[in-house]
Amino acid sequence: MTTQAWSREEFERRLRERGQAYHIHHPFNLMLNGGKATPEQIRGWVANRFYYQINIPVKDAAILANCDERAVRRNWVQRILDHDGYGDDPGGIESWLRLAEAVGLERAQVESLRQVLPGVRFAVDAYVNFARRAPWPEAVCASLTELFAPEIHRQRLATWPQHYPWIDPAGLSYFQSRVRLALTLGRFGTRAGQERALEVLQFKLDVLWQMNDAMAVAYGVTR
Secondary structure, X not given: OOOOOOOHHHHHHHHHHHHHHOHHHOHHHHHHHOOOOOHHHHHHHHHHXXXXXXXXXXXXXXXXXXXXXXXXXXXXHHHHHHHHOEOOEOOHHHHHHHHHHHOOOXXXXXXXXXXXXXXXXXXXXXXXXXXXXXXXXXXXXHHHHHHHHHHHHHHHHHHHHHHOOXXXXXXXXXXXXXXXXXXXXXXXXXXXXXXXXXXXXXXXXXXXXXXXXXXXXXXXXXX
């Protein structure tokens, strides 16, 4: 007995439903956006998230290397430029370093990666290795956590200037400048494929959650 594929609308609904497990709901992130974090906790978060930021273009390069469709590559390469920078645009990584400076970290200190926790490094490396080894449509699917990112950025822009006035507002530009849903909806047309896409998206959600788990253990959660 074959299981019928979900409609495009139902498939999208199920993908978006996974947002309930997005790290916006993690206690460590709730602490950050609720104005309860200490400067040390914020600096620890910024320094550790930097490892994720510098690996985003590495992950996207792996997707490009595995993709045999020119039209997809022409579109996807922009993601690398967005983070690494191109021309007059310094890119997202540079914006994150400016955020680090705004919270009181030294650029060289962050770039050294000495503060990156083992749990954070393990989670990010697992994500990059997945992108290298998985079929490129699955690696693209893992990027769908971007569906849930605008809300977390909106919260930071709305609450951080009020709760943390000691942070230079110019350092928050990363959240102002930051989906590939159509690719996933079009590529996973069977029920088995759709269920696999949900598994892949859950894997990426687990990566982000684990990063917050590691930081919560290291820096604590102020309630």
